Amino acid sequence: MQSALDPAGGDAQRIYWLTVIMTVGGILIFLLVTGLLLYAIFAAPERRAWLGDRRTIIVGGLAFPIVVLSMLLPYGLTVMRDTDVPTPGALPIEMVGEQYWWRVRYPADQERAEFSTANELVVPVGRPISVSVTSADVIHSFWIPNFGGKIDMIPGRINRLNFTAERPGIYRGVCAEFCGDQHARMAFDLIALEPAEFEAWRVDQAKPALEPDLPSLVRGRELFRMGGCGSCHVVRGTEADGQFGPDLTHVGSRRTIGAGQFPNNIGTLAGWIANVQHIKPGARMPSYGSLTGEDLRALAGYLESLK
Amino acid sequence: MGGRRTGQILLMLAGLIAWAVQFTAIYGVTSTLCGRGWADANLLGLEVVPMTILSATLVTLAATAVALIWSFRNYRLAKHQPVAAVDDFVSHAAVLINGLSIVVILWHGIPAFILPACA
Numbered sequence: 369m370q371s372a373l374d375p376a377g378g379d380a381q382r383i384y385w386l387t388v389i390m391t392v393g394g395i396l397i398f399l400l401v402t403g404l405l406l407y408a409i410f411a412a413p414e415r416r417a418w419l420g421d422r423r424t425i426i427v428g429g430l431a432f433p434i435v436v437l438s439m440l441l442p443y444g445l446t447v448m449r450d451t452d453v454p455t456p457g458a459l460p461i462e463m464v465g466e467q468y469w470w471r472v473r474y475p476a477d478q479e480r481a482e483f484s485t486a487n488e489l490v491v492p493v494g495r496p497i498s499v500s501v502t503s504a505d506v507i508h509s510f511w512i513p514n515f516g517g518k519i520d521m522i523p524g525r526i527n528r529l530n531f532t533a534e535r536p537g538i539y540r541g542v543c544a545e546f547c548g549d550q551h552a553r554m555a556f557d558l559i560a561l562e563p564a565e566f567e568a569w570r571v572d573q574a575k576p577a578l579e580p581d582l583p584s585l586v587r588g589r590e591l592f593r594m595g596g597c598g599s600c601h602v603v604r605g606t607e608a609d610g611q612f613g614p615d616l617t618h619v620g621s622r623r624t625i626g627a628g629q630f631p632n633n634i635g636t637l638a639g640w641i642a643n644v645q646h647i648k649p650g651a652r653m654p655s656y657g658s659l660t661g662e663d664l665r666a667l668a669g670y671l672e673s674l675k
Numbered sequence: 676m677g678g679r680r681t682g683q684i685l686l687m688l689a690g691l692i693a694w695a696v697q698f699t700a701i702y703g704v705t706s707t708l709c710g711r712g713w714a715d716a717n718l719l720g721l722e723v724v725p726m727t728i729l730s731a732t733l734v735t736l737a738a739t740a741v742a743l744i745w746s747f748r749n750y751r752l753a754k755h756q757p758v759a760a761v762d763d764f765v766s767h768a769a770v771l772i773n774g775l776s777i778v779v780i781l782w783h784g785i786p787a788f789i790l791p792a793c794a
């Protein structure tokens with residue numbers, strides 16, 4: 369589960385401490401003031417008289433707030449300065465919010481070709497990341513609580529968020545702006561890998577889809593073609609080149625399907641294809657309920673084989 | 676006597692007026708330059724945005740400090756002679772207002788030393 373209280377990056381750490389200090393400080397001051405208020409109401413007049421002293425007013429009403437605020441102001445400004453800083457040489461990644469999933473694009477650089485995937489933001493640990501976000505339809509919001517900052521994905525506008533993952537792991541990201549009926553089922557994984565693993569992943573993802581090597585998988589690919597899946601989905605290396613839905617070239621390598629909703633295996637893939645509108649009503653993909661059990665297994669098996 | 680009272684009240688408000696001047700100078704220059712994308716505009720090798728903030732802060736601080744010293748003197752004088760209740764109040768308030776204005780002007784100047792010009 370995602371949690372903003374378990375920071376895994378520098379920015380999240382800073383925001384976390386800011387939150388702790390403000391909350392604890394606020395509570396202490398609130399208790400102090402409430403205590404004094406009760407004392408002023410209930411204590412005997414001669415005992416509470418000091419509350420009205422000029423000294424009390426100057427110390428408690430002027431000096432104290434001035435000192436506290438004079439410390440908080442530079443502290444808050446420093447947090448602001450050090451959070452979400454663009455770093456030269458950061459790894460650029462592009463994410464597009466779509467109803468109700470995430471398109472993730474790794475742009476080409478000198479050596480590597482570009483490719484797209486979905487619902488998975490894979491990053492190397494220790495290297496600054498610069499995510500550019502936008503939206504294909506309505507406003508979404510990109511938020512990985514363990515990494516701090518949250519940023520709106522606005523159609524026609526590119527926003528940027530900079531962060532560095534400090535320890536390997538899998539963190540959950542969510543859409544933080546209501547975007548339609550399946551808003552709550554719009555999540556993704558941030559997967560932080562060691563740099564070498566990340567490079568290997570990147571090389572694999574840039575390759576075209578694997579050729580099916582079993583008759584049932586060949587049958588699955590045929591069903592994919594006949595079913596018109598390729599009008600919405602890309603499988604690089606085949607004729608499927610639809611841009612509307614998630615890139616499925618390496619769908620079998622992903623942890624989840626349906627934007628973080630179901631573990632990825634042949635059963636859930638089959639369930640998804642036959643029943644999308646039942647398990648994620650309103651998703652922009654039709655259910656294919658008329659496939660026979662055997663065909664469904666072949667089709668799901670083919671997708672699962674696309675590692 | 677009317678002139679004296681006007682002077683007293685002006686003195687009482689001096690810090691607030693200085694603060695308003697600093698505020699207008701900082702926000703005016705920063706938002707105009709940053710809004711037009713002239714974040715690192717230079718004048719004789721000095722960066723305009725932080726320099727405006729710094730000089731507006733120093734000038735208004737100095738003015739407020741003078742007002743504070745002056746109002747403190749008035750306050751001491753008023754303490755040692757019988758004065759009307761209004762004068763007593765005004766001389767009191769003048770010290771407080773000018774003192775707080777110093778704090779507030781300082782707070783307004785601090786970001787220039789921490790954040791980049793158009794953060």
Ligand SMILES: [Cu+2]
Pocket residue numbers: 465466468507508509543544545546547551554
């Ligand atoms: Cu959304």
